[in-house]
Amino acid sequence: MAFNVSDIRKDFPILQREVNGKPLVYLDNAATTQKPRQVINSIVDYYSGYNANIHRGVHTLSQEATDAYEAARGIIQQHFNVEKPSEVIFTSGTTHSINLVANGFESILQTGDEIVVSALEHHSNIVPWQMLCERTGAILKVIPMNEEGELVLPEFKNILSARTKLVFVNHISNALGTINPIEEIIAMAHEKGAAVLIDGAQACCHLKPDLQKLDVDFYTTSAHKMCGPTGVGILYGKEAWLQKLPPYQGGGEMISEVTFEKTTYAELPHKFEAGTPNIAGGIAFGAAIDYLNAIGFEQIEKHENELLFYATKELLKIDGLRIYGTAARKTSVISFNLSGIHPYDVGTILDKMGIAVRTGHHCAQPIMDYYKIPGTVRASFAFYNTLEEVNRLVDGVKKAKLMLS
Numbered sequence: 001m002a003f004n005v006s007d008i009r010k011d012f013p014i015l016q017r018e019v020n021g022k023p024l025v026y027l028d029n030a031a032t033t034q035k036p037r038q039v040i041n042s043i044v045d046y047y048s049g050y051n052a053n054i055h056r057g058v059h060t061l062s063q064e065a066t067d068a069y070e071a072a073r074g075i076i077q078q079h080f081n082v083e084k085p086s087e088v089i090f091t092s093g094t095t096h097s098i099n100l101v102a103n104g105f106e107s108i109l110q111t112g113d114e115i116v117v118s119a120l121e122h123h124s125n126i127v128p129w130q131m132l133c134e135r136t137g138a139i140l141k142v143i144p145m146n147e148e149g150e151l152v153l154p155e156f157k158n159i160l161s162a163r164t165k166l167v168f169v170n171h172i173s174n175a176l177g178t179i180n181p182i183e184e185i186i187a188m189a190h191e192k193g194a195a196v197l198i199d200g201a202q203a204c205c206h207l208k209p210d211l212q213k214l215d216v217d218f219y220t221t222s223a224h225k226m227c228g229p230t231g232v233g234i235l236y237g238k239e240a241w242l243q244k245l246p247p248y249q250g251g252g253e254m255i256s257e258v259t260f261e262k263t264t265y266a267e268l269p270h271k272f273e274a275g276t277p278n279i280a281g282g283i284a285f286g287a288a289i290d291y292l293n294a295i296g297f298e299q300i301e302k303h304e305n306e307l308l309f310y311a312t313k314e315l316l317k318i319d320g321l322r323i324y325g326t327a328a329r330k331t332s333v334i335s336f337n338l339s340g341i342h343p344y345d346v347g348t349i350l351d352k353m354g355i356a357v358r359t360g361h362h363c364a365q366p367i368m369d370y371y372k373i374p375g376t377v378r379a380s381f382a383f384y385n386t387l388e389e390v391n392r393l394v395d396g397v398k399k400a401k402l403m404l405s
């Protein structure tokens, strides 16, 4: 199938709307992506055709819902090349997945053990580990970044030791777009016997990770950043690790047998899936992955690289514009500022022109502190964006500069 961006855009109802009297230019894809009608329809079909609770009913609707939900788990398993479906845990998203692992490591860590995170982390990657360190007496270490927004691997090597129990890095930085060298990071950590959790929230709309090949211990992502709905995501874990970690929440679905003396836990994956899950969300997540695969990740990458290259070139022609994050390997995210102008003011003027960008610290304040700035304007492109939209952004930034300087 040839990649045709105008055909693809027809799948996204929201891209047809206007904002402030102008056709919407949606460039906030790193915060959440838009949803194609194939995904929206899967939710409507579920609620209008076979809504029922799963895994416990003998009646037809419950069986249909269970089948669809488990089929979605299978789609996700295949997509990420996971060995067993039971290694795919449905969660409410990346934040939930990270907290699940952090909670589980409480019973593993001892005083003086070390957890390593990167300087490029989202707040949701920093706070749970700080909390865990407070509870266990473990120590948090940070892999530093350089001016380009890349992690400094020789420093990582120095930080790693026999005390390192867990390494925690995002696959792609949401603030700068840096693609981190996770293959090397995983291999280096494993050499010291440390487990690795990769946050793929920002990566999975741009590329297709092969989790068995990566040999990663844990990997997480959120459906809403890959054209699926909010409130659902996954935690992948190697079976041995998932067996080892205690359950996160107690409730229905996660138990095998309950008496007041003792409860035994259900088999994987249900041990980590307490309560009624986001059934429609899980099914729609499967539909989103099918949709992305029908377009093809090679085509997605090629088109997004073209957008990134062109937008970078055109934006840099504007006097006084600086781009933060110039890694050799980066995805279609451009964080920038105009000299002497607050990012918030630029974002507000762009919105008046129908252009949606994000302004602020992008839940990554340590990165902003590194560059000594309050925040940036961030334009993040998806496969459904066009070169013409890049032109509208560049014109908009030029106008904002005229108005604000």
Ligand SMILES: *Cc1c(COP(=O)(O)O)cnc(C)c1O
Residues within 6 Å of the ligand: 030, 031, 092, 093, 094, 095, 096, 122, 124, 125, 170, 172, 173, 174, 199, 200, 201, 202, 222, 225
């Ligand atoms: C969005 C994001 C998160 C948080 O994801 P939620 O879906 O809000 O839980 C974590 N890490 C990165 C890199 C992100 O981009």
